[in-house]
Amino acid sequence: MPKVGMQPLRRKALIDATILAIGERGSLDVTMSEIAGRAGVSSALAHHYFGAKDDLLEATMRYLLTELNADARLALRAAQTPLQRVSAVVAVNFSEKQFRSETIAAWLAFYVEAQKSQALRRLLRVYARRLHSNLMSGLAPLLPPAQAERAAETIAALIDGLYIRRALRDGLPDAATAVALVEAYLANLPLGTKGRA
Amino acid sequence: MPKVGMQPLRRKALIDATILAIGERGSLDVTMSEIAGRAGVSSALAHHYFGAKDDLLEATMRYLLTELNADARLALRAAQTPLQRVSAVVAVNFSEKQFRSETIAAWLAFYVEAQKSQALRRLLRVYARRLHSNLMSGLAPLLPPAQAERAAETIAALIDGLYIRRALRDGLPDAATAVALVEAYLANLPLGTKGRA
DNA sequence: GTTTTTGTTGATTGATCAGTCAATAAAAAA
């Protein structure tokens, strides 16, 4: 069976399997055997390609982050106004692709693990910084600095909170509701007061 | 050493130790031995008083929930106006006692575990419902039903989100900042429009 | 003063898993 050039395929399959497994179990307490089994290979092979379990988990998280970032870049490119930039960032976080229960469960599990793992904590910090700067790119032109800062923090917290809530009760709130909540928050902000405050 | 009437003391000590241990590890991957050790007893005794590990974890979570609820009741009793009720609920969630890193880490860990455990999920649902109804008791007199509903959801999500963010980077945002964020959200709501919308 | 109840532990068991390794086999390079 062994053909050459399997490495990238196997790695991808293992990462996908990891997300799936974590999503179903709802935690990082997934065995290498289960992940490997899902990917159709032996656990030894998973170790062969990733080394330790932690490395596989880190690679998985890095993958999620990369995907999210790619989506965000795309969405931001299409935005024409500052407000549209903010909406775009929000929309991406609740898009079909990102707001799926497996993905969310994985995020949540990684958040928890980050309290233990230096490496994961670093990755999450990168994510947090990117989210913040993406939000600020839309908010800064619309609000005085301090208020823009606060709005960015609020939206970020709102996103995290809605993710958690979604992870818990299965399916609620759905993506549309989540977006509506954040948009309602935006609608109440005193936008366009940058100079005046 | 064995005196009589140890049961309640041991149980309390074990629950405290559990919170401490989870808070430090940042996850529920804490051994019975470590918990027991912290409480100054053997792991066998922990099993003696709580049965399985899951039971101890459940009892711990129930304890956190009870404490939070007691605090909320007290705070609500002091509130005079609807808006004060909302602020009181928010304040309790970010109070010195609740917004401590161990407590928060424990909450977060329980959130994750709830995806696996039926029992924990049930407990969290109780918490969610109580929070919601507490918030609504203040919001309902101030906003049209749909908007009050949405505001309650938003505040609840904000609280969860701020908890998560606090758990991750150690200490940020602090309690005062967290409260300020939520209060700023409240300040922008079109309160007092109950009849008009 | 014997018996029962309550408190407590050390030692042990059994299961689970991450990680290793030697062995196998196909493909590619020599």
Add this chain to the structure above:
DNA sequence: TTTTTTATTGACTGATCAATCAACAAAAAC
């Protein structure tokens, strides 16, 4: 064709831990 590289696994090891249990001790009940 031989050798090396890449892909792959089954079997094993070692560590960790939840859970059990027999045994001991102090207090309370009898």
